[in-house]
Amino acid sequence: MTYLLHILIYIGIFSILSISLNLLVGYTGILSIAHAAFYGVGAYAVALMALQFHSPFLVNLVLAVIASGVLGALVGIPSLRIKDDYFIIATFAFQVIVFSILNNWVSFTGGPMGLPGIPQPVIFGIRVSSHVGFLILIVILCVFTFWFSGRVVKSPFGRVLRAIREDEVFAQSFGKNVAGFKVKVFMMGAGLAAIAGVMYATYISFIDPTSFTVMESIFIISIVIIGGAGSLWGPVLGAVVLVALPELLRFIGLPNAVAANIRQMLYGGLLVAFMLWRPRGFVGKYGFNK
Amino acid sequence: MWESMDLINRHMVLQVQNLNKNFDGITALDNFSCTVDEGEILGLFGPNGAGKSTLFNVITGFISCDSGKAIFRGKTLLKRSSDKISLMGISRTFQDLRLIRQMTVLENVMLAFHHQPGERLRNVFLRKRTSDRHEEKNREASLEMLEYSGIADKADQPAGNLSYGQQKLLSIVCCLASGAGLLLLDEPVAGINPGMIDKILSIIQELPEKGKSVIFIEHNIDAIMRVSHRAIFMDAGRKISEGLPETVRNDPKVIEAYLD
Numbered sequence: 001m002t003y004l005l006h007i008l009i010y011i012g013i014f015s016i017l018s019i020s021l022n023l024l025v026g027y028t029g030i031l032s033i034a035h036a037a038f039y040g041v042g043a044y045a046v047a048l049m050a051l052q053f054h055s056p057f058l059v060n061l062v063l064a065v066i067a068s069g070v071l072g073a074l075v076g077i078p079s080l081r082i083k084d085d086y087f088i089i090a091t092f093a094f095q096v097i098v099f100s101i102l103n104n105w106v107s108f109t110g111g112p113m114g115l116p117g118i119p120q121p122v123i124f125g126i127r128v129s130s131h132v133g134f135l136i137l138i139v140i141l142c143v144f145t146f147w148f149s150g151r152v153v154k155s156p157f158g159r160v161l162r163a164i165r166e167d168e169v170f171a172q173s174f175g176k177n178v179a180g181f182k183v184k185v186f187m188m189g190a191g192l193a194a195i196a197g198v199m200y201a202t203y204i205s206f207i208d209p210t211s212f213t214v215m216e217s218i219f220i221i222s223i224v225i226i227g228g229a230g231s232l233w234g235p236v237l238g239a240v241v242l243v244a245l246p247e248l249l250r251f252i253g254l255p256n257a258v259a260a261n262i263r264q265m266l267y268g269g270l271l272v273a274f275m276l277w278r279p280r281g282f283v284g285k286y287g288f289n290k
Numbered sequence: 291m292w293e294s295m296d297l298i299n300r301h302m303v304l305q306v307q308n309l310n311k312n313f314d315g316i317t318a319l320d321n322f323s324c325t326v327d328e329g330e331i332l333g334l335f336g337p338n339g340a341g342k343s344t345l346f347n348v349i350t351g352f353i354s355c356d357s358g359k360a361i362f363r364g365k366t367l368l369k370r371s372s373d374k375i376s377l378m379g380i381s382r383t384f385q386d387l388r389l390i391r392q393m394t395v396l397e398n399v400m401l402a403f404h405h406q407p408g409e410r411l412r413n414v415f416l417r418k419r420t421s422d423r424h425e426e427k428n429r430e431a432s433l434e435m436l437e438y439s440g441i442a443d444k445a446d447q448p449a450g451n452l453s454y455g456q457q458k459l460l461s462i463v464c465c466l467a468s469g470a471g472l473l474l475l476d477e478p479v480a481g482i483n484p485g486m487i488d489k490i491l492s493i494i495q496e497l498p499e500k501g502k503s504v505i506f507i508e509h510n511i512d513a514i515m516r517v518s519h520r521a522i523f524m525d526a527g528r529k530i531s532e533g534l535p536e537t538v539r540n541d542p543k544v545i546e547a548y549l550d
Contacts, residue, residue: 156421159401169384170389172372174376174402174404174464174468177373
């Protein structure tokens with residue numbers, strides 16, 4: 001039972017990550033491979049706040065989101081001016097920088113040893129300590145993220161995002177400030193990713209830089225693409241499939257050492273297969289093959 | 291005499307002065323000047339590569355020019371970004387016909403409106419009702435425009451499903467929706483069937499009544515003759531001839547250039 005709850009909690013965390021990345025990749029057509037960096041910023045922000053200042057969980061959550069959002073804007077403003085492929089490289093660079101800081105600024109982030117003993121969330125006097133408690137909290141935050149991104153993409157703001165995805169010049173010729181919209185959506189994506197980081201850090205109670213590498217970013221992108229970019233449910237579906245699928249491998253009876261490697265091959269294989277035969281993912285509206 | 295000059299100036303919507311543009315040694319605009327009056331339809335024609343589309347791109351801020359001036363309703367245009375220029379009230383179509391083909395016809399029109407409250411994040415979350423109300427108003431206005439142009443029955447279809455002619459029509463409807471006072475139409479009737487040509491030309495003809503001014507580029511001289519109040523013939527980035535459409539067509543310099 002605990003095992004099942006653990007899987008569900010992971011699905012929740014990765015749903016938040018993929019829903020937020022989908023705002024960028026699926027709706028606006030900007031591919032970022034820095035999502036795990038913002039996920040990490042959220043996790044480290046909440047861990048440092050809780051460990052250093054013992055500030056309450058909700059305050060930490062909000063501050064982590066703001067910090068990540070502001071960082072998103074700082075990264076987005078210069079890098080979103082550059083065109084597609086170069087933008088991807090810029091986000092990759094940012095991802096590497098964040099990882100290096102987490103890994104090397106030992107006095108601040110604990111370096112490779114990470115930050116242990118992150119306290120459990122206490123909300124209005126209630127300590128969230130059980131798996132069920134965490135699952136409830138994560139479902140609430142998942143629903144919030146889903147609602148938030150739904151509200152955005154169904155609004156006239158979201159219509160401009162889709163227009164930018166298809167034809168920036170057209171959007172611009174009707175007075176839309178394309179760079180401004182991109183920075184705003186990048187900021188939102190970064191802020192929402194921090195929510196997942198906060199939940200991961202407080203759930204596991206220990207974080208180290210290896211959870212926030214470029215491999216993790218690519219995993220989140222795979223979830224979005226396989227689930228279906230540019231649809232609201234796609235990322236959730238993708239998270240269910242990609243988080244649960246490798247767990248099934250355990251039941252085939254593969255030894256753990258082999259299973260871990262097969263996982264990576266499975267993700268890679270799935271991604272290639274989807275790109276070839278179903279670029280829209282399971283339920284997506286937006287093909288990644290153009 | 292000065293008084294009448296003043297009067298003319300006051301009615302001038304766009305004034306382009308001595309524009310120059312070079313693309314790696316190829317002259318696209320060579321000291322080009324022209325004006326457009328309030329409620330005027332100006333037809334612009336000339337051979338391929340004459341610099342007609344370049345002129346549109348410079349006016350709308352999509353490319354920068356090397357030197358010259360462009361003034362729209364008393365404000366200078368050059369050095370502004372294309373989205374700002376659009377917001378000032380100049381709307382354009384593209385020669386390679388741009389539309390969001392994956393979005394519905396109605397969504398394309400609704401995208402074109404300027405200053406939508408729902409395009410601000412703050413309103414999306416905090417003032418949803420205001421934004422919804424505006425959206426509803428724009429939807430009705432859009433449907434009315436689609437009705438007027440005869441493609442209302444296609445409102446909920448993806449724009450890509452429309453015929454080529456209907457797509458050109460839709461791109462003009464989008465310009466109307468933006469509320470612009472000056473429309474720059476790049477080959478609005480090229481490559482479409484005669485029935486649709488009549489439809490689009492009659493819509494262009496009615497634009498001055500709606501308080502719009504128009505510059506339109508066409509290869510089709512008949513189209514220029516039918517709707518424009520004034521015509522300019524361009525070649526190699528220069529203005530070769532200007533005046534009443536009839537006069538320009540019969541200008542020996544124009545005939546010579548077209549025969550070459």
